[in-house]
Amino acid sequence: MTRPDLTVLIILALRAQQAWPVPADAPRTECNDHRSGELTRQHFSTDGSALLQAGDTVADRDREDDAIRAVVERLSSAYSATHSRIEVEEAVAKAHASFADRPLREFVPVLVERKARIMLKQSSSG
Known part of the structure; x- marks a missing residue:
C-alpha cells in the first residue's frame, strides 16, 4: 500500500468515526498523541486534511501527577x-491550576514548582 492510499484510508476512517454518535453513557476514551505514532480524529481538521494539536494520554497525565507529587515533596x-x-x-x-489551560504539558511541573516556590517565599517574608 502506498503512502497516499494509506492517507486516504485514514481520512475515510476518521470521517466515518466522526459521523457515528457517541452514546452519552460511554466512558471517555483517551486519544494517543503524536509520539505514539497512532492517529485519531483529534489529529485532523473536519475535512481530514490538516493536523491539529494532539490530545494527551492517560500516561502523560499520570506522569504529570507523579511530577507534581514530587514537587510537593x-x-x-x-x-x-x-x-x-x-x-x-x-x-x-494553586500554581498547578494556573497552568490548566496550557496545551503543552511537558514543562508544567517545572513551572508549577517555580511559581509555588515564589508564592511560599512571599508568604514567609510578608
Missing part, C-alpha cells in the same frame, strides 16, 4: 521550617 522538605505540608500543597495546587 521537595517543597515540603525545603520549607518545613516555615510552612506546613498543607500550605505547600495549597501553593502547588
Whole structure:
C-alpha cells in the first residue's frame, strides 16, 4: 500500500468515526498523541486534511501527577521550617491550576514548582 492510499484510508476512517454518535453513557476514551505514532480524529481538521494539536494520554497525565507529587515533596522538605505540608500543597495546587489551560504539558511541573516556590517565599517574608 502506498503512502497516499494509506492517507486516504485514514481520512475515510476518521470521517466515518466522526459521523457515528457517541452514546452519552460511554466512558471517555483517551486519544494517543503524536509520539505514539497512532492517529485519531483529534489529529485532523473536519475535512481530514490538516493536523491539529494532539490530545494527551492517560500516561502523560499520570506522569504529570507523579511530577507534581514530587514537587510537593521537595517543597515540603525545603520549607518545613516555615510552612506546613498543607500550605505547600495549597501553593502547588494553586500554581498547578494556573497552568490548566496550557496545551503543552511537558514543562508544567517545572513551572508549577517555580511559581509555588515564589508564592511560599512571599508568604514567609510578608
